[in-house]
Amino acid sequence: MPKPNVEKNIMYKLSFAIMGLYHVIHGQVMKGLLFFLLEILVIFFMGTAGVQNLLGLNHLGTEQQGWIFDKELGIERLVQGDNSMLLLIYGIVALITIIVFICFFISYIRSMKSLSQLVLKQQPIPNLKEDLRSLLDSRFHITLLSIPGIGVLLFTIMPLVYMISIAFTSFDHTNLPPKNLFTWVGFKNFENILTGRMSETFLPVLTWTIVWAVLATLTCFIFGILLAMFIQKKTIRWKKLYRSVFVLTIAVPQFVSLLIMRNLFHTSGPVNEWLLNIGLIHSPIPFLIDPLLAKVFVILINMWIGIPVYMLIATGVIMNLPEDQIEAARIDGASVFQIFKKITMPTLIFVMTPNLIQQFIGNINNFNVIYLLTDGGPANSNYYGAGSTDLLVTWLYKLTVEKADYNLASVIGILTFVLSATFSMIMYTRSKAFKSEGEF
């Protein structure tokens, strides 16, 4: 069917400037008025604040706060300067408003086109009620996505754009608004962290983050599966009771169990007391104080938290294994180990790979375990603002909360993102390859 041309009269063209005009003429009064109202609002915003905000985004403030001699009063008076941080936020709000409006304008033009086609073909034009009804049917996705969309825009995208921008500024403890201004510095912060003075902290912390993520994920995964299979053994009684014991430890809030652990393993804590009393050691072991021991014990304590989770998942998978397949293998003379290697393990890996990737990314960003157990400590004098067990995320946290080096923290955040994204890309493509191989 040939596409009918769009009705391109003067009214249609005028509607590009005066939004909603075309809709009003053709009977969609309410819709047209809404478009018009929106246009007025955006123009009003741009006229009163938007343009100013965009200009502010460019220079991030020119007037520094300072003391100026007031001739009338005869004393020095504090003059409020520009606040770079607020200028940055307002600028980003204006920028996002414009982008959202452009998207809206495109969909407006689309709506106009389809309306003019209806007019040309002399088909009935949907009234407001029918338009609204389509939001529950053919355009149901718009209805469902609108509220989450606003939430994500407000609480995820906007803060993220702001923080990413900060990575390219000089917003650190020497340039804190409102007292001082900060400006755009390009990739200087990235250079500082990757190759400059900060790399002496960044590279060891990065290495430890990766080592931690790999070990924390693998230990819990392997021992979780072993535990699940151990409980599943025919000779073990009270299976349900044992499982409940381990599930109970998942249910206890992490900050409770971690703070207890921190207390138990304190240098003057109960564990050391007991070991001293038995006579196994003669001086308390610095579990969470010695750099190397702290790393080992963070991983060990994390096993206490992680193993039950994997045990629970693996139990679910093992229970649903094809019973007849295993029986057939056993009759054919396969050993327990062979059955495990050829049937149990592949199924477990297949079902748990996505979860494993998630856990790995989660461990790269595992704030709770480190922060609650060691607080990143013991302090390391070779590092800037970080301790020996600090991960990238806890270092990021310390840089913002303790050091007020927001630009460095943002760079760390971006680099952590790059790290997570790279790893999950590699693993997703690999697991896909693994899956398609299995189909032969």
Add this chain to the structure above:
Amino acid sequence: MQKGKGIVGQVILSLIALLWLFPIIWIVLTSFREEGGRFVSYIFPKTYTLNNYKYLFTNDNYPFLQWFLNTLFVSIATCILSTIITVSMAYTLSRLRFKFRKKILKIALVLNMFPGFMSMIAIYYILKSMDLTQSLWALTFVYSSGAALSFYIAKGFFDTIPHSVDESAMIDGATKFNIFTRITLPLSKPIIVYTILMSFTGPWMDFIFAKVIMGDNIEKYTVAIGLYSMMTRSSSNSNYMAFAAGCVLIALPISILFMKLQQYYVEGITSGSVKG
């Protein structure tokens, strides 16, 4: 022979279970202990008491009851909001076909990989500009908006419902809204329970976002930051038993909830992987 092996296994497993149970037993016993401070070298208290629990509800410095009610409010509101958000996101991106579907899926995946703490400070300023800091609603909004991006597990579940169900309903003249409310939702009980469980327990455990948003307004604290603040102050030694009592009080309801609904937890975690 077989019997002997069984007993060895049984003993080993009991020891492992005891190792896992120990910190929990320890905190429960500590919460009933009358004497001593943070570090004692024995497991069973010399004198048992209920005073630690009493202290939580009667002292002036740490309004535990207020914290408890705050957390309850935030977690119920979060639970309702984020369940609606998660389910509608997951349903839309799994069952409906529209132009930007694939793009939205990719954007969500990318956004999810930025560390949450990175934007914490910015969120604080946005909330401040809306005059929402130090309010329980602010916390609710922050927790719920996180739900919009963690829909992947629920989406994996919706992917497994056969499309032919939708199609036959559509032939019978059902709108997409009807299909969503009458067919898909009733079929999705496991994943809805999972989402409710996760979003309800979240506010009881988070203490970082809550701390940044609430600052020093101790009246608006949730249980987690409240208890954490009890342990970081200089008085942590004398507060330790009360802290333990508080831990028991919040761990108890969450544990019961979790034990009751653990079947949904497993289904939730594994359902996302059926279709990768």
